[in-house]
Amino acid sequence: MEQRCIHCGSPMKSLFIQYSPGNIRLMKCDSCKAIADEYIECEIMILLIDLILHKHKAYRHLLYNTMYSDMADVQGLLWKSSVVYLLLDACNSRVLLLKTNIEEGGFLGSSFSSMWPCWKVLLDVFVVNLIALMVLLFLTRTFLSSSEIIMYKDLLLAVIISSYWKTFVIAMMVWKFPPSVIFILDMLVLSSNAVALKVMTRSTMTRSILVCFSAHVVKFLVGPLLEILL
Ligand SMILES: [Zn+2]
Incomplete structure (x- = not known):
């Protein structure tokens, strides 16, 4: 499965560009023009709170962008x-x-x-x-x-x-x-x-x-x- 924009669910080729370790730029979604996945730069506690609040964008981040990242088995x-x-x-x-x-x-x-x-x-x-x-x-x-x-x-x-x-x-x-x-x-x-x-x-x-x-x-x-x- 491919990674997605957490706001509209559109497929994304990449969610960020890494210039050097710790120096990244988050990509914008072509469909909704929003930052595709701002959770990449957020503390894990913010993600946990949004998951508990049943926010759809938090679930998209977890189910698409975390589990299906390049490193995930x-x-x-x-x-x-x-x-x-x-x-x-x-x-x-x-x-x-x-x-x-x-x-x-x-x-x-x-x-x-x-x-x-x-x-x-x-x-x-x-x-x-x-x-x-x-x-x-x-x-x-x-x-x-x-x-x-x-x-x-x-x-x-x-x-x-x-x-x-x-x-x-x-x-x-x-x-x-x-x-x-x-x-x-x-x-x-x-x-x-x-x-x-x-x-x-x-x-x-x-x-x-x-x-x-x-x-x-x-x-x-x-x-x-x-x-x-x-
Ligand atoms: Zn989008």
């Missing part, structure tokens, strides 16, 4: 991010089960040992996410029109990277939070996935939200079903 990034995503989702399931167990009268000492074995949680998380991702990719290809052909691996990477909210689950394993925080995190993952899909496909926000919502519903329904079967 996209295949390696996809594998590593997939493993981290699945582990975080497994932690998410564990935290949810733990909190439910405590609320239903269980006690902390018996919680982890008496619940599902680790391999079952991982298998459950893997199968549930595989089905949800397949539904998401199918619905994206079917309902989110795009003038360009987008590879499945690019969509997959966009969805996984935009699920960065899941990293907050680590904090939930250390500090006490009400179970409703897991629900809020899921909603933030959903909205972040929708922005990523909109940026990638250039479809409407409503359609992107509907596609992501359908995939999350599938995940919500398949999870309990697998718990019965396994």
